Amino acid sequence: MTGWTARVWADRDHYELVRARAEPATDPVAVPAFPGEPVEFEIALRGEEIRIGRRGVPDEDPSASVADDDEVPGIDLTGPPRDPGVSHLHAVLLAVGPDRWVVLDAGSTNGTSVNYAAERLEPGTAVPLGSGDSIHVGAWTTITVERR
Numbered sequence: 001m002t003g004w005t006a007r008v009w010a011d012r013d014h015y016e017l018v019r020a021r022a023e024p025a026t027d028p029v030a031v032p033a034f035p036g037e038p039v040e041f042e043i044a045l046r047g048e049e050i051r052i053g054r055r056g057v058p059d060e061d062p063s064a065s066v067a068d069d070d071e072v073p074g075i076d077l078t079g080p081p082r083d084p085g086v087s088h089l090h091a092v093l094l095a096v097g098p099d100r101w102v103v104l105d106a107g108s109t110n111g112t113s114v115n116y117a118a119e120r121l122e123p124g125t126a127v128p129l130g131s132g133d134s135i136h137v138g139a140w141t142t143i144t145v146e147r148r
Helices: 012-021
Strands: 004-010 041-045 049-053 089-095 101-105 112-114 127-129 134-137 141-147
Touching: 089 134, 101 112
Parallel strands: none
Antiparallel strands: 004 041, 004 141, 049 089, 089 101, 101 127, 112 134, 134 141
């Protein structure tokens, strides 16, 4: 059986690109250090829409609890380690047809890019993905999609 998976990982190369492009005084993702013990996980892509983001823990109080009615994203980047550049709803993967996926930025604060591109995606614009493509969000998070 073939299907698509997403490998989520802390990507040192993406992190270094973000740091090189950042203006430390104005860019909130310029400050954090790369996680000492990064977590990697894989998720099967199922359904028609997969939201990428983090649960509703308020930025002002990281110790606050998550609301019971808050929707947990399909690819939950709440952490640990918590990537400070990931928005509550950062991006969305959409199934188009029986075996194709696209990604779109959901109006995130820090943007989304594909395959280490310097340009961020225009919010709401669908970008086709191929097996092996990488989606970059936040300060260090990369999501590599693969058809198996």
